[in-house]
Amino acid sequence: MEGDLSVTALYTSQVWSWGGLACAELFATTEAKRVYDVTNAALAAASMFKRGGSPLRYALLHRHTMIDHLLRASGVRRVVELAAGLSRRGAAVSADAGVDYTEIDLPRVIARKRELLERTTEGRAVLARPGLHLIDGDLETVALEPFVAAGEPVFVIAEGLLMYLAAEARRSLFAKVRALAERAGELRFVFDLVPQSEEPAPGAVGRALEAAMKRFTGGRTFERDARTREAVLGELRGAGFSDCEAIGAGSVARAWQLPHPDQQTNTVVFTSRAGSRSTRS
Numbered sequence: 001m002e003g004d005l006s007v008t009a010l011y012t013s014q015v016w017s018w019g020g021l022a023c024a025e026l027f028a029t030t031e032a033k034r035v036y037d038v039t040n041a042a043l044a045a046a047s048m049f050k051r052g053g054s055p056l057r058y059a060l061l062h063r064h065t066m067i068d069h070l071l072r073a074s075g076v077r078r079v080v081e082l083a084a085g086l087s088r089r090g091a092a093v094s095a096d097a098g099v100d101y102t103e104i105d106l107p108r109v110i111a112r113k114r115e116l117l118e119r120t121t122e123g124r125a126v127l128a129r130p131g132l133h134l135i136d137g138d139l140e141t142v143a144l145e146p147f148v149a150a151g152e153p154v155f156v157i158a159e160g161l162l163m164y165l166a167a168e169a170r171r172s173l174f175a176k177v178r179a180l181a182e183r184a185g186e187l188r189f190v191f192d193l194v195p196q197s198e199e200p201a202p203g204a205v206g207r208a209l210e211a212a213m214k215r216f217t218g219g220r221t222f223e224r225d226a227r228t229r230e231a232v233l234g235e236l237r238g239a240g241f242s243d244c245e246a247i248g249a250g251s252v253a254r255a256w257q258l259p260h261p262d263q264q265t266n267t268v269v270f271t272s273r274a275g276s277r278s279t280r281s
């Protein structure tokens with residue numbers, strides 16, 4: 001994947017701090033705060049000309065806490081998080097010594113994540129956990145099988161990634177994840193993606209977000225060829241997943257006790273299963 005998407009991990013890491021999520025402070029930096037402030041200022045300026053719609057940070061907080069909820073509810077103890085960036089989830093979840101948690105991202109992001117953890121006693125203790133693995137690799141080429149154990153259910157997360165993948169890359173990721181079910185026996189796959197039909201009509205806010213993205217990523221911005229929830233669900237089924245579901249934040253905000261449940265975000269999280277025991281429990 002060309003372009004620098006790793007800077008987007010700075011913005012999200014600051015959202016996890018702003019949201020008060022456990023372990024987010026381990027990854028807080030002035031650099032992330034600057035990216036966050038500049039982006040929010042651009043979005044707020046653009047929003048002056050528009051009504052309604054929640055600020056981006058609420059949508060991101062909803063997606064992150066929805067995925068936390070799904071992982072917790074699954075009871076699965078082996079996790080592989082793709083494009084983990086500076087997410088605090090691995091640090092928080094691997095506090096349970098019975099969990100095996102693998103995070104994968106590009107080499108410079110993983111190196112930065114290690115550096116940030118090295119800064120504090122608590123961070124160094126997180127790094128020393130036998131159950132936490134920080135792996136550098138490009139998702140297009142890295143083999144995922146080594147992070148899955150034979151006959152052990154696995155929960156695969158891809159947060160904040162799918163919106164940057166065009167159809168072909170999306171389908172090849174789906175196939176790559178699906179193939180892991182052969183070894184694991186049972187696999188859950190969860191990711192977020194707002195279908196194009198649910199995006200607000202291109203306007204000042206959308207243009208401001210694109211401009212901020214381009215500025216920080218050297219020209220890289222969002223792909224918009226996932227048109228509807230049904231289209232994405234169809235791609236998942238076509239790749240061999242079952243029990244595929246698209247969950248809008250608004251439909252679960254209260255039941256799942258998401259933070260800021262009154263914020264109407266357009267977050268959509270997709271869940272699916274694969275493997276020999278892939279029927280709904």
Ligand SMILES: C[S@@+](CC[C@H](N)C(=O)[O-])C[C@H]1O[C@@H](n2cnc3c(N)ncnc32)[C@H](O)[C@@H]1O
Nearest residue numbers: 006008009012083084085105106138139159160
């Ligand atoms: C928007 S950030 C999301 C980070 C994290 N999942 C979160 O939600 O806080 C996107 C992440 O995708 C990673 N990424 C992009 N392309 C990648 C690739 N080909 N292989 C591995 N990671 C990649 C970036 O480095 C970045 O950390």
